[in-house]
Amino acid sequence: MHIRPEQPGDATAIHALTQLAFAGAAHSDGTEQDIIIRLRERGKLACSLVALQSNDIVGHIAFSPVTIDQDQDQDQSQANSHWYGLGPVSVTPALQGHGIGGALIMQGVNHLQTGLQAGGCVVLGDPAYYGKFGFAPSPVLTFPHAPAEYFMIRSFDGAIPTGIVHYDAAFGV
Numbered sequence: 001m002h003i004r005p006e007q008p009g010d011a012t013a014i015h016a017l018t019q020l021a022f023a024g025a026a027h028s029d030g031t032e033q034d035i036i037i038r039l040r041e042r043g044k045l046a047c048s049l050v051a052l053q054s055n056d057i058v059g060h061i062a063f064s065p066v067t068i069d070q071d072q073d074q075d076q077s078q079a080n081s082h083w084y085g086l087g088p089v090s091v092t093p094a095l096q097g098h099g100i101g102g103a104l105i106m107q108g109v110n111h112l113q114t115g116l117q118a119g120g121c122v123v124l125g126d127p128a129y130y131g132k133f134g135f136a137p138s139p140v141l142t143f144p145h146a147p148a149e150y151f152m153i154r155s156f157d158g159a160i161p162t163g164i165v166h167y168d169a170a171f172g173v
């Protein structure tokens, strides 16, 4: 298995993979593949990685910028920090549970930190899964559209902005 950034020509395979991976997911509304298209069209696919096995795309992860409605008292240096949202992330059903999703998350987070100088990352999902990768709910950086335990954050520099997170319009929330 090998991971590389999305290249021109990958979009159709990413779309099919995402549709297939989320088809059996209880929390899915079946539109995750369309979110990726909208992010790409809007120039908001800040990091898009594919996992390849024998030249087939078997995994994908997307990251996009989020905005934070911050407290007026917030330190200006934090107000300027760049935060990203993780997702959607997909692994082809037959290969789930073999570490591909974890490898995509770790490589993507590493790119946010070193390539994009991100302040941190947020994710909406299963706490049992994302907790393995250092994500945890925060009492100060929140997302009102989901139960608090499913919205998690990971700061890269220890600073956590106070405020409400907004995903890109591509997510439709």
Ligand SMILES: CC(C)(COP(=O)(O)OP(=O)(O)OC[C@H]1O[C@@H](n2cnc3c(N)ncnc32)[C@H](O)[C@@H]1OP(=O)(O)O)[C@@H](O)C(=O)NCCC(=O)NCCS
Pocket: 021, 022, 025, 087, 089, 090, 091, 092, 095, 096, 097, 098, 099, 100, 101, 102, 103, 124, 125, 126, 128, 129, 132
């Ligand atoms: C979620 C998903 C991307 C994970 O990819 P994966 O390749 O199956 O995950 P990994 O094999 O890397 O798992 C990493 C670890 O998490 C665990 N894990 C996997 N899925 C889990 C789950 N749903 N809940 C809790 N732990 C989970 C694995 O056991 C493994 O733990 P270990 O390292 O201690 O052995 C994949 O299952 C998927 O595509 N699911 C359908 C789409 C989806 O739900 N995406 C996420 C939306 S929030």
